[in-house]
Amino acid sequence: MHPTVGTPLDYFLIVAYFAVVLLFGSYFGRYVRSTKDFFFSGQKLSWWLIGMSCVATTVGSYSFIKYSEAAYRYGFSSTQSYLNDWFWMPLWMFGWLPIIYFSRIVSIPEYLERRFNRATRSAATAILLLYLIGYVGINLLTLGVALHKLLGMDIFQAAVVVAVITAIYVTFGGQTSVIMTDLLQGFLLLIAGFVLFGLGLHAIGGLRVLLDNLPPQMKTAFAPFNKPPEFSFVGIFWQDGMANTAAFYFMHQGMILRFLSAKSVQEGRKAVTFVLLLLMPLAAIAVANVGWVGRAMVNLGMLNPNISSRDVFVVVSNMVCRPGVFGLIMAALVAAMMSTVDTLVNAAAVIGVNDIYRPYIRKGASDRHYLFVARVVSIVAAVLGLSLVPLFNSFKTIYSAHAAFTAAITPPLVVTILLGAFWKRYTPAGALWTLVGGITLIFVSIRFPQLVKPVSHGITQVEGLSYMRALYGLLVSTVIGVAVSLGTKPRPLSEVAGLVIGTLRQARENFKGGPVNEEEGEKIRLRVVPVEEMDAEQRLVILAPEDMNRLKARPGDLLYIRDRRWWTGGLRSAHVIAGEPTGKAGEIRVSADLLKEQNLTGSDVVLVEKIL
Numbered sequence: 001m002h003p004t005v006g007t008p009l010d011y012f013l014i015v016a017y018f019a020v021v022l023l024f025g026s027y028f029g030r031y032v033r034s035t036k037d038f039f040f041s042g043q044k045l046s047w048w049l050i051g052m053s054c055v056a057t058t059v060g061s062y063s064f065i066k067y068s069e070a071a072y073r074y075g076f077s078s079t080q081s082y083l084n085d086w087f088w089m090p091l092w093m094f095g096w097l098p099i100i101y102f103s104r105i106v107s108i109p110e111y112l113e114r115r116f117n118r119a120t121r122s123a124a125t126a127i128l129l130l131y132l133i134g135y136v137g138i139n140l141l142t143l144g145v146a147l148h149k150l151l152g153m154d155i156f157q158a159a160v161v162v163a164v165i166t167a168i169y170v171t172f173g174g175q176t177s178v179i180m181t182d183l184l185q186g187f188l189l190l191i192a193g194f195v196l197f198g199l200g201l202h203a204i205g206g207l208r209v210l211l212d213n214l215p216p217q218m219k220t221a222f223a224p225f226n227k228p229p230e231f232s233f234v235g236i237f238w239q240d241g242m243a244n245t246a247a248f249y250f251m252h253q254g255m256i257l258r259f260l261s262a263k264s265v266q267e268g269r270k271a272v273t274f275v276l277l278l279l280m281p282l283a284a285i286a287v288a289n290v291g292w293v294g295r296a297m298v299n300l301g302m303l304n305p306n307i308s309s310r311d312v313f314v315v316v317s318n319m320v321c322r323p324g325v326f327g328l329i330m331a332a333l334v335a336a337m338m339s340t341v342d343t344l345v346n347a348a349a350v351i352g353v354n355d356i357y358r359p360y361i362r363k364g365a366s367d368r369h370y371l372f373v374a375r376v377v378s379i380v381a382a383v384l385g386l387s388l389v390p391l392f393n394s395f396k397t398i399y400s401a402h403a404a405f406t407a408a409i410t411p412p413l414v415v416t417i418l419l420g421a422f423w424k425r426y427t428p429a430g431a432l433w434t435l436v437g438g439i440t441l442i443f444v445s446i447r448f449p450q451l452v453k454p455v456s457h458g459i460t461q462v463e464g465l466s467y468m469r470a471l472y473g474l475l476v477s478t479v480i481g482v483a484v485s486l487g488t489k490p491r492p493l494s495e496v497a498g499l500v501i502g503t504l505r506q507a508r509e510n511f512k513g514g515p516v517n518e519e520e521g522e523k524i525r526l527r528v529v530p531v532e533e534m535d536a537e538q539r540l541v542i543l544a545p546e547d548m549n550r551l552k553a554r555p556g557d558l559l560y561i562r563d564r565r566w567w568t569g570g571l572r573s574a575h576v577i578a579g580e581p582t583g584k585a586g587e588i589r590v591s592a593d594l595l596k597e598q599n600l601t602g603s604d605v606v607l608v609e610k611i612l
Helices: 008-031 035-040 047-058 061-083 086-102 108-115 118-151 155-204 207-212 233-250 253-260 265-299 309-320 325-361 367-387 389-393 398-409 411-422 428-447 462-486 504-512 545-551 592-597
Strands: 524-531 540-543 558-563 573-578 587-591 605-610
Touching: 008 325, 047 155, 047 253, 047 265, 061 118, 061 233, 061 265, 061 309, 061 398, 086 233, 086 253, 086 265, 086 411, 086 504, 108 118, 108 325, 108 411, 118 155, 118 253, 118 325, 118 367, 118 389, 118 398, 118 411, 118 428, 155 207, 155 265, 155 309, 155 325, 155 367, 155 389, 207 265, 233 398, 233 411, 233 462, 253 265, 253 325, 265 309, 309 325, 325 367, 367 389, 389 398, 398 411, 398 428, 398 462, 411 428, 411 462, 428 462, 524 545, 524 592, 540 545, 545 605, 573 592, 587 592
Parallel strands: 524 587, 540 573
Antiparallel strands: 524 605, 540 587, 558 573, 558 605
16 A cells, blocks of 8 residues: 555545535536526626636646645746746637637537538537546546655555546536636635645745745746757747647637636626736646645655655645645645536536537437536546546656646647638648648658757757657648648638628627627616516516616626626526616516516616617
8 A cells, every 4th residue: 555645634625625626616506408508608797707717727636646746846937837828818718718708609520510511510619629638537547646756555446436527517517617717726726836835934944945946047038049848948838838738729619618607708808817917827826836835845855856856745735734635735735626527527518418419319309408418528528538547657757747638639720720810821721631631740740759859949859859749739730731721712701791800890799799889878777577477588678768878788798687786696696688778767567477487586676788
C-alpha cells in the first residue's frame, strides 16, 4: 500500500465536500425542463456567474498539480500559460461571440455545417469529440494521482469514483448544475490557492525568504527561448498561447456553452473581461504558488530534494496545513477537477445529441426524448474519458501529457473556425480538406517527428517537438485551407450572412426575427400582473406606453425580465417579446404559465431591459 498523507478529519471533509457538490448540483435539476435548459441554462444568466464558472472550468484538477509541478521545476515562468489569452480577445469579443450567439447554434459542428456543408460537420464532430473526451481523461488522471498520494488508492480506481459522482449531477442538472456548482467551486479554489500561499510563506519565513531561495533563472516571467525542450518559451507560446488558447475560446464546446448561456452578447463580453483582467491573473498565482514554496523548501532543507514533482502539491500542502485545513485544500482540488470534467461531459452530450443522434439516428423526436439521450451520453462520455487514463499516465509529466495532446488535436479545427469566421472567401472544400488533411499530416508527424524540425526553432528533442507540433499543425492546416479555397468556389455571401465577419447586422436581425432596435433605454422595475389567458409559447408581454418609452422599446422588440434580486444571477428570468403598448404605468402583464416555467412565480416586481 502506498503511504498516505492527511488525517481522518481531512478525509471526512473531502468526502463531505463530494456529498455537498453532488446534492448542490443535483438540486438545480429542477430548472431543467428542455434541452435548451440542459445545454444553455435557458440563455439567461448574468456576466458574473458565467465569469466565475469560466475560471472554475479553466482551473481544472490538472491545474493545481500540473502548474505546481511546473512551478517547482521552472519557477515564475509557470504562469505564462495562464496569461496568454489576451491577444485573442478582440477577435473573440467582436467577431466570434456575436456570430455564434446570434446564429443560435448549439454546437461547433452545427456552425460548420451552416457555414460550409454536412461533410465538414461530420469531420469536425469526430475531432471535437476526441478533444473533449481526451480532456476528460487528463482530468481524471490528475485527480487519480492526487488521491493515490492521499489515500493510497489505485490511480484508475480513484478516477472511477470521481467520474461517477460528476456524471450523476451533470446527468440530472445539465448546464445549470454545471454553472451553479462552478460558482461554488470557483470561489473555493481561488480562496484555497491563496490560503495555501499564505500558509506556505508563513512556514518558510515570508516572501523575502521565498525570493532569496529561488535560483535566478526561476525568477523570470518567461521560460528561456528554446530550452529546456519540455518547457521553453517558444514551445509554450505555440502550443498553449496559440493552439490551445484559441481552441479553448473558439472550439471548446464547454466554454462555448458558457457564453451561450449569457442573457446577451454584451453580458458575454463583460464576463470575459472580468475573467481576463481579474480572475485569470489571480488563478495563475493560486495554482502555481505551491511549486515555488516547494522549491524554496528544498533549498532551506525542509523538503526532500528527491521528491517527485508530481507529488509536490499534495506533500507541501500537507506540510503547511493543520488537520482540517488540509482537507479543505484537497476539497478545492476536487472542486477544480469536477468543475472542469462536468463542463466537458456536458459539452460531449451536446455534440452527441446535436451532431450524431439527432441528424443521423433519430430525427424529429420529442424534446423530452433528446433530453433523456443527452443524459445517457453524459454517462458514456465519462466512461470513455476513463478509458484514456492509462494512456495519459504513460507520459513523463501531466504537463507534457496535456501539451502533447492539445498540440496534436486542436490545430486543424482551430484553423477551420478562424478562417470560416473571418475570411469570406473560405470554401466548403477548403474547410473539409483543412480538417482531414491537417489531422492526417499531424498524425504522420507523430510517427515521423523529423517533419516538425523545420519549424522547431532549434528544438530537436522529442519532448520539445511534441509542443512544436502545434505550430506545424497550424501551418500545414492553414496552407491546405488557403490553397484549396483559392482553387474552389465559395458559397454566395447571401447563404452565409450572419455566419462570417462583416455580416453581423444580419446576424442580429436573424436572431430577433426582424429589424434591430439599437436605441439605448433605461432598466426599469415593474409590478408583475399574471394573466391566465396569455399564451406562454408566444412570450408576449404588455407594458404601458410610457414604460415602453423609458425602455426605448417598440412592439416586437426582445426584452429581458428577471427577479429584482441581482444575486439570483438570472436563474429567475426570461426573454420575452414586447406587445402593443397598453395598460397601466408601472405594470407588466405576463403569461401566468410563463412565470411558472421561468421560476418567476414568487416575483411581485421584476427588472426589465431591452435587448434588441
